[in-house]
Amino acid sequence: MKDWRYTPTAVxxxxxxxxxxxxxxxxxxxxxxxxxxxxKLQLYxxxxxxxxxxxxxxxxxxxxxxxxxxxxxxxxxxxxxxxGAHATHFALYGLMLAVPLSGWLMSSALGFxxxxxxxxxxxxxxxxxxxxGHSLRSLHEWLNYSLLVLVMLHVGAALYHQFILRDxxxxxxxxxxxxxx
Amino acid sequence: xxxxxxxxxxxSTANTMAAVFTVPLNDKSSITFISRQMGVPVNGHFTKFTxxxxxxxxxxxxxxxxxxxxxxxxxxxxxxxxxxxKSPLWFDVKAYPTATxxxxxxxxxxxxxxxxxxxxxxxxxxxxxxxxxxxxxxxxSMVLDGVIPVSRKQYAIGGGVWADPxxxxxxxxxxxxxxxxxxxx
Numbered sequence: 001m002k003d004w005r006y007t008p009t010a011v012x013x014x015x016x017x018x019x020x021x022x023x024x025x026x027x028x029x030x031x032x033x034x035x036x037x038x039x040k041l042q043l044y045x046x047x048x049x050x051x052x053x054x055x056x057x058x059x060x061x062x063x064x065x066x067x068x069x070x071x072x073x074x075x076x077x078x079x080x081x082x083x084g085a086h087a088t089h090f091a092l093y094g095l096m097l098a099v100p101l102s103g104w105l106m107s108s109a110l111g112f113x114x115x116x117x118x119x120x121x122x123x124x125x126x127x128x129x130x131x132x133g134h135s136l137r138s139l140h141e142w143l144n145y146s147l148l149v150l151v152m153l154h155v156g157a158a159l160y161h162q163f164i165l166r167d168x169x170x171x172x173x174x175x176x177x178x179x180x181x
Numbered sequence: 182x183x184x185x186x187x188x189x190x191x192x193s194t195a196n197t198m199a200a201v202f203t204v205p206l207n208d209k210s211s212i213t214f215i216s217r218q219m220g221v222p223v224n225g226h227f228t229k230f231t232x233x234x235x236x237x238x239x240x241x242x243x244x245x246x247x248x249x250x251x252x253x254x255x256x257x258x259x260x261x262x263x264x265x266x267k268s269p270l271w272f273d274v275k276a277y278p279t280a281t282x283x284x285x286x287x288x289x290x291x292x293x294x295x296x297x298x299x300x301x302x303x304x305x306x307x308x309x310x311x312x313x314x315x316x317x318x319x320x321x322s323m324v325l326d327g328v329i330p331v332s333r334k335q336y337a338i339g340g341g342v343w344a345d346p347x348x349x350x351x352x353x354x355x356x357x358x359x360x361x362x363x364x365x366x
Contacts, residue, residue, distance in 0.1 A: 036261045038348040045219040111224065111258055118220030 004071050004172065011175050013061040017054055017096060021151070024050040025144065048107060048114050051100040052122065058096035071172050088153055095147040101125075102140040109133035202236040202323045202361035209324070209360025212250055214331075217350035225266075229254035236323060236361055238316060241287040246297060248357070250280045270341045277304045282312075282329070293317050301329065303336040314357075325359045 006014070024047055031043040073082055107114050108124035110133035115121045126132065161169040213226040229251035236244050252272040257263050267274045284299035290313070297312040314327025331353045333339050339349055 036265050038342055038345055041218050041348050045221070113221055115220040121220075 005174065006070060006172055007064075007068050008175055009064055010061065010068065010070070011173055013057055013064065014173060017057050017061065020050050020054050020057070021096075021147070024054070025148065028144065045115075045118065048103065049117055051103045052114065052116055054096060055100035055104075058093070058100075061096075062093060074167055074169065085157070088150060088157070092147075092150050092154060095143060095150060099140070099143045099147055102136060102143050106133055106136035106140050109136050200321075200323075200363035201240075203234060203364040204362040205232045205234065206322060206360035206362055209319075209322070209358075211358045212248075212355065213358075214353050214355045216353045219348060223258060225255060225257040225262075227251065227254045228256060232359060234325075234359070234361060235364075236316065236325065238289075238323075241289050241295065244284075244287045246282070246284040246287075246299070248282045248359075252278060252280055252303075266339075270343055271339050273304060282310070284312075297327075301331070303331070303338065306336050308335060319360070322360055322362045325357070325361065327357055329355045329357070331355055 005011075027043060027047050027050075031040060031047060034040040034043070073085065077085075104114055104122070105125050108126050109129050111128040113121055113124055158170055158173075161167055210230075210232070211226060212230050213224060215222050215224055217223070227250050230249060232246065232248045234244075234246040234248075236246070253267055253274040255263055255266050255272070257266045266272060269276070272280075280301070280303040282299055282301050284297045286298040288296055290296055293315050295314055295316055297314065299310060299312065300307050301310045310329055312327050312329050314325050317324050317326070331338070333349070333351050333353060334344070334346075338353075343349060
């Protein structure tokens with residue numbers, strides 16, 4: 001008998017990361033167009049702190065996943081859908097690491113050290129260099145739009161399973177203990 | 182041979198010590214500062230400043246310094262930051278183009294450490310400052326290094342919406358590094 005749900009730890013990590021991404025993505029878009037002001041400096045810091053927290057949670061989540069296999073997909077799921085799900089999840093995990101890392105790199109290159117919560121200075125990943133910083137800004141943006149597309153695919157697939165296929169697969173990500181199939 | 186070398190070194194050190202340093206070496210000088218924004222140390226510098234210094238390591242009592250910094254030459258990390266810092270809420274460079282330090286005393290603290298006292302004038306506000314610094318010989322010249330902590334509030338630098346020290350900290354560390362050649366004889 002196998003668990004048909006993700007473990008509660010995996011569910012909590014999924015929801016935390018999802019919530020933080022949903023909050024900090026539009027914040028990033030909004031703040032980058034602002035004129036320089038104290039508010040802008042605050043928002044940039046909040047955005048960076050959130051990104052670092054997402055990076056840490058994503059690492060935790062990958063470690064947890066390595067030790068706790070996710071529940072199996074339905075046996076009758078078409079091969080194409082299985083491959084699609086695996087590819088999307090692989091890319092999502094990659095971007096959960098790459099997006100914050102590119103932001104951290106960009107911040108270092110532009111000469112702004114990341115100081116987590118205003119108290120914990122993180123090491124600069126690369127030396128300050130304006131040109132590199134601008135390239136990394138483009139990379140950060142590009143990775144974010146890729147993440148946006150993948151999140152839409154991911155949510156779209158979840159809704160498709162829930163409301164069209166009605167295979168109950170969404171319940172794998174619901175919190176619950178002890179229920180087995 | 183070794184004795185000769187030692188004698189030569191003593192003579193050359195004695196020469197450096199006996200010299201009076203008055204000629205600023207612009208390519209060996211810099212005025213930089215570190216502000217803290219949301220706890221993040223951010224570097225900046227001024228590209229234009231002039232110094233009139235008489236530094237006699239043996240005679241602190243006759244040594245004196247006057248340093249003028251052209252505030253419009255500020256580099257605060259980005260064009261937008263430069264413009265902000267030059268604006269009326271910050272330096273107000275149109276009304277107050279220059280920040281000035283004028284010494285009124287110098288004492289030797291032992292070794293290569295010294296302490297100047299004087300007045301720092303920014304935005305028409307003048308306050309006394311105590312400036313510890315080191316003077317280290319480099320070849321025939323002398324290099325002065327020190328830090329002046331500047332309170333933004335005291336000098337009304339970054340008022341209005343920018344006053345909140347939890348966003349931009351009140352204290353800005355201004356570091357001067359000045360190379361001086363000996364006076365022409």
